[in-house]
Amino acid sequence: xxxxxxxxxxxxxxxxxxxxxxxxxxxxxxxxxxxxxxxxxxxxxxxxxxxxxxxxxxxxxxxxxxxxxxxxxxxxxxxxxxxxxxxxxxxxxxxxxxxxxxxxxxxxxxxxxxxxxxxxxxxxxxxxxxxxxxxxxxxxxxxxxxxxxxxxxxxxxxxxxxxxxxxxxxxxxxxxxxxxxxxxxxxxxxxxxxxxxxxxxxxxxxxxxxxxxxxxxxxxxxxxxxxxxxxxxxxxxxxxxxxxxxxxxxxxxxxxxxxxxxxxxxxxxxxxxxxxxxxxxxxxxxxxxxxxxxxxxxxxxxxxxxxxxxxx
Ligand code: IMP
Ligand code: MG
Numbered sequence: 670x671x672x673x674x675x676x677x678x679x680x681x682x683x684x685x686x687x688x689x690x691x692x693x694x695x696x697x698x699x700x701x702x703x704x705x706x707x708x709x710x711x712x713x714x715x716x717x718x719x720x721x722x723x724x725x726x727x728x729x730x731x732x733x734x735x736x737x738x739x740x741x742x743x744x745x746x747x748x749x750x751x752x753x754x755x756x757x758x759x760x761x762x763x764x765x766x767x768x769x770x771x772x773x774x775x776x777x778x779x780x781x782x783x784x785x786x787x788x789x790x791x792x793x794x795x796x797x798x799x800x801x802x803x804x805x806x807x808x809x810x811x812x813x814x815x816x817x818x819x820x821x822x823x824x825x826x827x828x829x830x831x832x833x834x835x836x837x838x839x840x841x842x843x844x845x846x847x848x849x850x851x852x853x854x855x856x857x858x859x860x861x862x863x864x865x866x867x868x869x870x871x872x873x874x875x876x877x878x879x880x881x882x883x884x885x886x887x888x889x890x891x892x893x894x895x896x897x898x899x900x901x902x903x904x905x906x907x908x909x910x911x912x913x914x915x916x917x918x919x920x921x922x923x924x925x926x927x928x929x930x931x932x933x934x935x936x937x938x939x940x941x942x943x944x945x946x947x948x949x950x951x952x953x954x955x956x957x958x959x960x961x962x963x964x965x966x967x968x969x970x971x972x973x974x975x976x977x978x979x980x981x
Contacts, residue, residue: 741772814848816936838948888916895926896930946960
C-alpha cells in the first residue's frame with residue numbers, strides 16, 4: 670500500500686509564506702483568497718513508483734490542496750509536452766490512490782472551477798470593483814439554512830407570512846423561504862427614503878397585497894443600518910394588528926444604530942462599511958454578486974458619477 674508523504678514543514682497557506690514556483694500559482698492563490706477558499710501549497714507528495722528496496726523513483730506533488738473542497742489542483746500551461754507528462758502521472762496517481770480527488774487546471778479553467786463551487790455570477794467588471802469578500806457564498810448558504818431552521822422551530826404549528834423589503838432582500842428571501850419547513854406565504858413591500866430629508870422619514874411606495882391582521886408575520890430585511898427604515902416599518906405593521914411580529918435580517922451593521930429595534934434573527938454582524946452583493950446594491954449595481962463584499966473607493970466614486978440619487 671502506498672501512502673502520500675507529508676511535507677517536512679507545514680505547508681504554506683498564505684501568499685506571504687508560499688514560495689511559488691510559477692507566477693500562475695501565485696495568481697491562482699490570489700483568486701482562492703479572493704473567494705475565501707482555503708488552500709495549502711504543495712502539502713503532500715504521492716509516490717508513484719517504488720524500487721524493490723522501497724526507494725521512490727517516481728513521485729508527484731500536486732500544486733495545491735483545497736481542504737474545503739477536498740480537492741488537489743495541479744496547474745498547467747498549454748505546453749503539450751508538459752501536459753502529456755502530467756496527464757500520465759495524474760492517471761497513475763488516480764490508479765494508486767483511488768480516493769484522491771485531483772484536477773488538472775488550465776488557466777482558463779480557474780473561473781469555471783470556482784463557479785462550480787458557488788462563486789459564479791461574477792463578471793470581470795464587478796470583480797475589479799470588489800475590495801474584499803467579507804462573507805463567502807458558502808458561508809451565506811450555511812447561515813441562511815440555520816436561520817430557516819430557527820424560524821421553523823419558533824413558529825412550529827403556525828402558517829407565517831414572510832414580508833420582504835424590496836429590492837435588497839430578493840436573494841435572501843429566495844433562499845430563506847426554502848429553509849422554512851412550514852406552510853407559509855410571502856409578500857413584499859417597497860419603501861423609499863428621501864435624500865436630504867433629515868427626519869429620515871420613509872414612505873411605502875409599494876404596499877403589501879396580503880392582509881396581515883391576525884397573521885404571524887416575519888419581516889425579512891437585507892441589512893439594518895441606522896434602524897430608521899425598520900423602526901418605521903415595524904410601527905406601520907403593528908398598526909395592522911398581526912398576531913405576532915418578528916424581524917429577521919441577514920446583516921446587522923450594529924455600529925451605526927441610531928434607533929434600537931429588536932431583531933429576532935440575525936445572519937451576520939458586519940462592520941461599519943458599505944457592503945454589496947447577494948441582493949444588496951450600490952446605486953442599483955452589484956446585487957448579483959454571490960457573496961457579501963466591500964467595494965474599492967474608486968468603484969464607489971465611478972458608480973456615483975453615473976447616478977444621481979441613491980436608492981435602496
Ligand atoms: P437604515 O434605515 O439606516 O437601517 O437602512 C436600511 C437600508 O439602507 C437597507 O435596507 C439598505 O437598503 C440600505 N443600506 C444600509 N447600509 C447598506 C450597505 O452597507 N449596503 C447596501 N445597502 C445598505
Ligand atoms: Mg439598497
